[in-house]
Amino acid sequence: MEFLSPKKKFPLNHRDYTLYEEVGQGVSATVYRALCIPLDETVAIKVIDLEKCNNDMDMIRREVQTMILLDHPNLLKAHCSFTATRSLWIVMPYMAAGSCLHIMKSAHPDGFDEHSIATLLHGVLKALAYLHSHGHIHRDVKAGNILVNSKGAVKLADFGVSASLFDSGNRLHSRKTFVGTPCWMAPEVMQQLHGYDFKADIWSFGITALELAHGHAPFSKYPPMKVLLMTLQNAPPGLDYERDKRFSKSFKEIVAACLVKDPKKRPTAEKLVKHRFFKHARSKEFIVRTILDGLCPLGDRFRMLKKKEAAFFAQNEDVYGDKEHLSQQEYIRGISAWNFNLEDLK
Amino acid sequence: MSFSFFKPSRPKTPQEVAKAINDSLTALDIQTVAEVKALEKALEEVEKNFGIMRCMLVGDGETEPNMEQVSQLAFEMCKEDGLALLVHKLPILGWEARKDLVHCWSVLLKQKVDDTYCCAQYVESHYELLDFLVVSYDNKEIALNCGAMLRDCIRFPILAKYILESASFVLFFKFVELPNFDVASDAFSTFKDLLTKHGTVVSEFLTAHYDEFFDLYEKLLTSPNYVTRRQSLKLLTDFLLEPPNSHIMKRYILEVRFLKVMMMLLKDSSKNIQIAAFHIFKVFVANPNKPREVKVILAKNHEKLTELLQNLSAGKGDEDDQFEEEKELIIKEIELVTQLPNLGC
DSSP, X not given: OTTTSOOOOXXXXXXXXXXXXXXXXXXXXXXXXXXXXXXXEEEEEEEXXXXXXXXXXXXXXXXXHHHHHOOOTTBOOOSEEEEETTEEEEEEEOOTTEXXXXXHHHHOTTOOOHHHHHHHHHHHHHHHHHHHHTTEEOOOOSGGGEEEOTTOOEEEOOOTTOEETTSSSSSOOOBOOOOSOGGGOOHXXXXXXXXXXXXXXXXXXXXXXXXXXXXXXTTTTSOHXXXXXXXXXXXXXXXXXXXXXXXXXXXXXXXXXXXXXXXXGSOOXXXXXXXXXXXXXXXXXXXXXXXXXXXXXXHHHHHHHHHHHHHHHHHTTTTSOHHHHHHHHHHHHTOOOOOOOGGGTO | OOOGGGSOOOOOSHHHHHHHHHHHHHHHHHSOTTOHHHHHHHHHHHHHHHHHHHHHHHOOSSSOOOHHHHHHHHHHHHHTTHHHHHHHHXXXXXXXXXXXXHHHHHHHHTOEETTEEHHHHHHHTOTHHHHHHHXXXXXXXXXXXXHHHHHHHHTSHHHHHHHHHSGGGGGHHHHTTOSOHHHHHHHHHHHHHHHHSOHHHHHHHHXXXXXXXXXXXXXXXXXXXXHHHHHHHHHHXXXXXXXXXXXXXXXXXXXXXXXXXXHHHHTOSOHHXXXXXXXXXXXXXXXXXXXXXXXXXXXXXXXXXXXXXXXXOOOSHHHHHHHHHHHHHHHHHHXXXXXXXXXXX
């Protein structure tokens, strides 16, 4: 019956919303749990401080448009967007369990079981197949961008850096810009040689699979520059820890298929969706029972993690030199506004 | 259940695809709103045909499109008024069909057939399509689709020229302030393309419509909406300070009322706006042939201006050095103007 009811109209005035606690933070944006007063519905609102965005607002416009125009059950959609003095408000569905990164940090520090991973990744892959068929590259696939709601539904979020391949030129041109978070970044993206395409997301997807299996991404304890070099020089990472023996052969297969350095040899998202690994996928209810059970409210978890982080940085103040300090902090948080100076690398 | 041999076969050649699209779009008229089921079916048919068109134009991710077929399809779509149908039926189509349409539109317009862009030419002889797309910014449901299609058209100077000079152009001054950020910012991006893509076209337009245009533009620059002020100021720098518009710029910097607007923006509470305003303000001051009125204003306000400028800093690296240098020059120039005799203030 929901199908027949008219589309809900979310108001375009900030006075119609009450902001509650913080549930997420980025470089120039904060995400709040909030109430849409006239509809009596809990939502998440991303508040972007436009004054902190130095350049023109094209990037932001694209992010918002992508969120409005894409329509898939596994993608986080925006209900609406409007400005309130100097900030931009993007109203979205509230994903009560938060991101997989947050869930792991607070309750599953060593990663999830295989059925949960298959269920989560299946959702992500369906979202990627949809994005790719519409000409978008996500460019920032990672556990921190996989959100789960209280009913166990999985949605891929954050199009802050997603690019449209169709925006300039008509066919599937490669992009030549450098965005993403280094641990999850495909070698061809780092090299910036030939531009890259959809296949960069498949690499990040493979890294995300490892992240969900281990509780952290490979190389995540190294500084960004080192990650860049290791990704380019070392053999691709895989499920080769001692305790990875618990995982099935098909899981190892899918990870290995994604983490091939030559992008041409990686499968498409559409093809991967049909991989036998996803026979391990379970229902939303399964996610609720196995990984969401007993989690405390998102706002509390977010506050705790923020505190932990602050303590960590206070302790390690002298470890990180002044120059690298800020970017190092952002890096560890998994924030993706990276500007590398590649000349330094060569 | 129907048997497969009763179904019409899937269109294969560009002619067949164009015909199938026209037929299925025309069929939408015959269905009345009351016949929900029939309409749904007709829409499904359109969607299916769009999928086939899209596949022919951009490939399916695995195979590359056949260029000969692409150019033939472009030709067929013009021949049978298919392009006009696409635009006019857009509002009643479903969500995914609209997106397919936008995607195909972009490929079709760029398609050359025998050295001419036949689809762009078609739009050129059916200008009402452009008006239709512009006005659609008022329809939230299709605004973003139409915006993308418009920007594809604006790549052609002749089409951009038509929109600039059409009656619907003034609507942009309203659209860029719509409450929906996604729609307003899309309208702004089209507005920006119109004013920056084709230097000569823009320069001719501004010359012919100087007063009307800058009257309206002043409203954007002084809008209570932060985003409007910031974006319109940045855009002003983008077109006013470009070489083909130098005569417009020379005219602009003689006018006291525009100087006043820039001085207001120099005092804005946003630093981004202050800095952008400085880059236009400096041209007023640096002008060797400042009219008397401009000098008077500068002299009258020189203390406040000097203080304001001294507190203003761009704040990063090389840009900062150049900014500081320019600032010093401008402060000096204001000082000089103030010491001029006979200003009568």
